[in-house]
Each structure stands twice: as C-alpha cells, then as structure tokens.
Amino acid sequence: MKKKIVSMLLCTAMVMSLAAGCSSPSNDAGTDSKEETEEDGADAAEDAAEVETVEQRTVYVSPAWVKSVIDGGQEGYENYVIGEVSYGDVDASPDYKEGHLPGALHIDICEVEDATGDEEGAYNLLKAEEVEQYLLSHGITKDTKVILYGQDPAGVGRAAYGYLWAGAEDVKILDGGIDAWNKAGYDLETEANEGEAAQDFGTAVPAHPxxxxxxxxxxxxxxxxxxxxxxxxxxxxxxxxxxxxxxxxxxxxxxxxxxxxxxxxxxxxxxxxxxxxxxxxxxxxxxxxxxxxxxxxxxxxxxxxxxxxxxxxxxxxxxxxxxxxxxxxxxxxxxxxxxxxxxxxxxxxxxxxxxxxxxxxxxxxxxxx
Amino acid sequence: MKKILFVFLDLLSIAFLAGGYAIQYFTKRKLGMVRWVVFKNKQLQEQMPVDVLKYAAAAFVLILAVFTLAGFLKKKAHRKKPDVVMAIFMAALTAGYLGFTILASENSIRSYYLVMPMIGAAALLQVIRNMIAVRTCKYEK
CATH class of the missing domain: 3.40.250.10 (Rhodanese-like domain)
Structure with missing residues (x-):
C-alpha cells in the first residue's frame, strides 16, 4: 500500500511538472484591482496642472509631466500612448502585472529588435515593416505621443530609439522609471491594457534611416x-x-x-x-x-x-x-x-x-x- | 533495495523535468537567458550533428520503451497496480519526448536543444525503472 501511494505521488508530481513546463503562465492581470498610493489624488492633479511644457525633442521627462499628460494638462498631448517596456510577452512580465502607469500598454522589446541572434538578425532592429506593424498594433502612428518607461533604462532607450528611427515624432521616456513615479506618489494600476490598432503610420518607415x-x-x-x-x-x-x-x-x-x-x-x-x-x-x-x-x-x-x-x-x-x-x-x-x-x-x-x-x-x- | 532505486530514479526524473521547466521558464522571461540559450544552440549546432543525434536518441528511447512494454505485457500475471501506473507514465513520457523532438523546433521553442535532452533523460530513466521492474517482478510474491 505504501509503495503504491509513493508511486502514485511521484507519478502525479512528474505529470504536473511536465504539464507546467509546456504551458503558458496564466494571465490574471485583468482581475486585480487598482492600488492606492500615499499621495492624495487631488494634490497630484493640482501639481500636474502646473507642470511646464517640454519641447518635442525632449526625451527624458519627469513623473509630474507624465501625470499631467494623463490628466489632460498638456496641450497637444491628447493622443498619447504609454508603454512599459520589458522582455517577453505580457504574461511573462511580472513587473507589468504587479502595477503599471494608468493606461500603460505592455511593450515587448522584441517588437523593435531581432530575437534570433543569427547572422541576418544579429539582435539588430527588426525590419522596418515589422516595427511598423507592431507600432500600428498599439495604435501608434507618427503623430502619436509616446511615453515609455521600464526597469532597464537601456532597454527603454532601445525601444525609444527604435520608435524614433521608425518615425514616431515625439517619444518620451519617464526619467527614473517607475521608481520615480512611485516616489512622486502617483497611482499605479494592474489591469492589462491593449491599444486600439491604427491603420496607417503616416510616413514611410523608417523615417530616419x-x-x-x-x-x-x-x-x-x-x-x-x-x-x-x-x-x-x-x-x-x-x-x-x-x-x-x-x-x-x-x-x-x-x-x-x-x-x-x-x-x-x-x-x-x-x-x-x-x-x-x-x-x-x-x-x-x-x-x-x-x-x-x-x-x-x-x-x-x-x-x-x-x-x-x-x-x-x-x-x-x-x-x-x-x-x-x-x-x-x-x-x-x-x-x-x-x-x-x-x-x-x-x-x-x-x-x-x-x-x-x-x-x-x-x-x-x-x-x- | 529495489524500492530505494525506484525512488532515486523517480526523483532524478523529476529533477530533469524540473530542470527543463526552469530553462524554458527563464528563457521566456529573461533576455540574458534567451541570449545565452541562443549562443548555446549555435555552439551545439557547430560542434555536433544535433539533428541526427536528436532522432537517434529519440529512436533509442522509443525502442527501449517498446521492449520494456512488451516485457511488461508478457508478465501479466505478476504485475501490480503501481507498476501499471508507472508503465503508463513511462509510455506517456516517451510519447511526449518523441512529440517534442519531432514537432517542436528551435524556432518555436528557443530552449529546444536544452529542454529536449532533459525530457529525454527523464524518459530514459523511466524506461530503465520499468525495465528493472519487469525483470524483477517474477521474483516477487
């Protein structure tokens, strides 16, 4: 009897291990509720309204500026996309699921660069048409204001550079990343977002070869x-x-x-x-x-x-x-x-x-x- | 003694499967890992005929598994329920290993060349375990 139980347990453990290894992680991002932060929301909105404007070519922007965009306090920045950049799809991105900027999409770094490492790809930027398709899938055209952030400043820089190369005309990076955002006391959300796809990028890609x-x-x-x-x-x-x-x-x-x-x-x-x-x-x-x-x-x-x-x-x-x-x-x-x-x-x-x-x-x- | 050996082989099989799972898990989540995996894939392809070896290894495990199952079926009168369960598991694991070898590829699963031998090793250990069970069951009451 004892031997039977041991055999059954071992068998079950092996089947579970194999099944887990071949399956994708579950997506529970959509079920979490929004998190509260320390700062009072009204104060934050007031701060955001006072944030100065920045030039189109300004890349690194403050949390207060990003917040002001979200709150509609930046003229000309009504059409914006915020993206959290990391490696892997959304299910493989625990940081995104734990909490991201309100409205932020998840952007896989492999949407701008090769992942094969072979002689043709060499981890370089993807072909222009591929980058364009990924951009459009997020609703990004050349006129969309893009705000990126992520754990790795170089990875975020990589995506921002790829977007500028492709032709997005106004690409920002949240300076200091999500740590700076948290430090400023702004809210995060855990619900996964998906952009509304766009049809036409508006210029030939890459606009800046x-x-x-x-x-x-x-x-x-x-x-x-x-x-x-x-x-x-x-x-x-x-x-x-x-x-x-x-x-x-x-x-x-x-x-x-x-x-x-x-x-x-x-x-x-x-x-x-x-x-x-x-x-x-x-x-x-x-x-x-x-x-x-x-x-x-x-x-x-x-x-x-x-x-x-x-x-x-x-x-x-x-x-x-x-x-x-x-x-x-x-x-x-x-x-x-x-x-x-x-x-x-x-x-x-x-x-x-x-x-x-x-x-x-x-x-x-x-x-x- | 046989029982200890079986437990050891089962634990080793679990370790190989867990290792394969861990490789695939981190390959999907860590850029550094996937790049190391790509590098290892390239090294393996340069240093040995991996595509020949993978089919040879799969065929070897398959043949052993078939012989083991045949021997198991012959000893119908002596086999016990746990042995049946483990034989079914061996067959399933071997089938999974063959399926992975034939149906998956480096393009579909980046860690293919690293995970495949892990699953193969687990399958082989289960074949050995069942082989021992078949060869020794006649001595048991």
Whole structure:
C-alpha cells in the first residue's frame, strides 16, 4: 500500500511538472484591482496642472509631466500612448502585472529588435515593416505621443530609439522609471491594457534611416572618415578587452578605430549616465563625463555597445539637445564578432600595449562568467 | 533495495523535468537567458550533428520503451497496480519526448536543444525503472 501511494505521488508530481513546463503562465492581470498610493489624488492633479511644457525633442521627462499628460494638462498631448517596456510577452512580465502607469500598454522589446541572434538578425532592429506593424498594433502612428518607461533604462532607450528611427515624432521616456513615479506618489494600476490598432503610420518607415549604421558602414566610415567616431558605450573591462561582458560572446576587444565613451560599469547598466536615483544626468554632466574622451560633440558620433542597448542612451541624450550628427552602430560587438576578417583592437589605443588583429585571431575564453 | 532505486530514479526524473521547466521558464522571461540559450544552440549546432543525434536518441528511447512494454505485457500475471501506473507514465513520457523532438523546433521553442535532452533523460530513466521492474517482478510474491 505504501509503495503504491509513493508511486502514485511521484507519478502525479512528474505529470504536473511536465504539464507546467509546456504551458503558458496564466494571465490574471485583468482581475486585480487598482492600488492606492500615499499621495492624495487631488494634490497630484493640482501639481500636474502646473507642470511646464517640454519641447518635442525632449526625451527624458519627469513623473509630474507624465501625470499631467494623463490628466489632460498638456496641450497637444491628447493622443498619447504609454508603454512599459520589458522582455517577453505580457504574461511573462511580472513587473507589468504587479502595477503599471494608468493606461500603460505592455511593450515587448522584441517588437523593435531581432530575437534570433543569427547572422541576418544579429539582435539588430527588426525590419522596418515589422516595427511598423507592431507600432500600428498599439495604435501608434507618427503623430502619436509616446511615453515609455521600464526597469532597464537601456532597454527603454532601445525601444525609444527604435520608435524614433521608425518615425514616431515625439517619444518620451519617464526619467527614473517607475521608481520615480512611485516616489512622486502617483497611482499605479494592474489591469492589462491593449491599444486600439491604427491603420496607417503616416510616413514611410523608417523615417530616419540615418540614425542607424550598419556594420559595413561602421567598418568603412571608421576607417575612412576622420570625423566619424565609433564610440564604445561599454565598461572599462570591456573596452580594454579583459572580458566580452556577456556570457554569450566568447571574445573580447573593440572594433579597430573605436573610441571610448564610458557609460557603463558592467554590460548590463548605464551607470555613468545615471544619478543614484536612476534619473538621467544633465547635459552638462554628460559633457563633463566626456571631457577627457577622444571625440568632441562636433564629430559624427556613432554609438555602439554589445548589442545596441546601452548605446541608445547617449544617442537620446544628444538627440534631445538637438544634435543630428549622431547614430547608433546597431550590431555592436556581437555582430562584429561574426566576421573573422574584421579588424579589432585589444587594449587602450592610446597606450603601447594595444594589440591589433582580426576577429578570427582573437583568443577565446573571454565570456563573462 | 529495489524500492530505494525506484525512488532515486523517480526523483532524478523529476529533477530533469524540473530542470527543463526552469530553462524554458527563464528563457521566456529573461533576455540574458534567451541570449545565452541562443549562443548555446549555435555552439551545439557547430560542434555536433544535433539533428541526427536528436532522432537517434529519440529512436533509442522509443525502442527501449517498446521492449520494456512488451516485457511488461508478457508478465501479466505478476504485475501490480503501481507498476501499471508507472508503465503508463513511462509510455506517456516517451510519447511526449518523441512529440517534442519531432514537432517542436528551435524556432518555436528557443530552449529546444536544452529542454529536449532533459525530457529525454527523464524518459530514459523511466524506461530503465520499468525495465528493472519487469525483470524483477517474477521474483516477487
């Protein structure tokens, strides 16, 4: 009898484990009620009404400004979409289900970038028609005011950059993310939202192909154009070739001719561009950060990193300051590694220790542990 | 002794299934995980003929499972109810493993190449468990 019970229990556990592994998580987002926050709603609305307007090219905006848009206090921002950006579909996004800005949609980062990592996709932006379809599915056209936020400032930057590239004319990012929103005392909601699909984006996508630099162009221009600077937004260890920074890249180094733009402590942050509270640094602070770098703001700055996330943050910071001599070399170190004959540098190019070779000659074993 | 061995094999099977579940769970939720999985897929495809191996492994488990079931059916007079349950479970798990191997792909499930051997290992352990049960049941009262 005992043996029978044990066998039955084990059998049941195995069937349940198998079934759970093959099924999708349940969607209970629509059943939760709205959460209350500490601040009084009337005070918040009053604050929102006093918020100043911002320029169309302003990217990083305060929670108070976003709240004022939601409350209808910003003229010209009646047609808006708020999106919480993260990886995975809505069912795989616990942060969204736990609480998001009122009316916010969930936006999968894979709606703007490739997820296959193969030679054709290389984690670059998706094809224009695919990005356009995703935008339209959320009801976003070129005239829609888009406000994005998420846990990862680089991931949100990636989506914002993709939207600007596609042609959305007014894209904002909630500065400091949901933490700043909570700190301001504004409400969250847990009910999942879906946008009303639009039919026509209103312009050819991408409207700004110049924001995107292919690997071929990056290689050619960094070798032949003095004013073109390929700016590495990677950690010091990545820049010096001590590690690739990623557990899925086995070789370390940088494209030959690249200059360092700092920005990160690891492959997964943009700490140098952020204050301690997670808000973006000011333009003056950015200039101070770059004061000893081997480029100026008069150069054409093409930012890159591992796969094009971190690079979008300085792009957006300069974009909102009105710079047009900027772009993102999207493929980053990941795509560069796919070409054995591409030139690389390992070490600080200003030092005598810097080694020059090709990707194929690089030693392996440099993946992040 | 046999009982301990069965429990050990069952627990190991659960561990493999749980491992497969965990890989798929995090692959769907963590970008870093999916990229590592893509990297591993690429490495596996470069280093070994995975498409040949996966069918060979599935065929091997299937053949063993069929032989085990045949032996089990032959010993009708000696088998007990828990053994029947476990034999049915083995058959279901083997069928699930074959289905996963044939019907799924790297495109439909990113962690395909990592989850598949986990399910295969669980199925194989259950085949071994049932094989032992079949070979030893005649000695029991």
């Amino acid at each position: 110049e924001y995107w630099v292919s690997i071929e162009d990056a290689k050619d221009r960094v070798a032949n154009e003095d004013n073109f600077k390929l700016v590495s937004i990677r950690s010091k260890e990545e820049w010096l070739g001590e590690t690739s920074g990623y557990n899925y890249m086995d070789k370390a180094g940088e494209p030959e001719g690249a200059v360092w733009g700092k920005g990160a402590k690891t492959a997964f942050d943009v700490a140098d561009f952020l204050h301690e509270d997670g808000t973006i640094i000011s333009f003056d602070e950015l200039k101070e950060l770059w004061s000893d770098c081997d480029f100026t703001l008069d150069n054409h700055l093409s930012f890159y990193c591992g796969t094009g996330w971190r690079a979008t943050v300085p792009f957006l910071m300069l974009y909102e300051e009105g710079y047009d001599n900027i772009s993102v070399y999207d493929g980053g170190w990941y795509e560069w590694l796919m070409h054995d004959d591409y030139p690389v540098q390992v070490g600080d190019p200003a030092s005598d220790d810097c080694e020059h070779m090709t990707v194929g000659e690089l030693p392996t074993g440099k993946a992040a542990k």
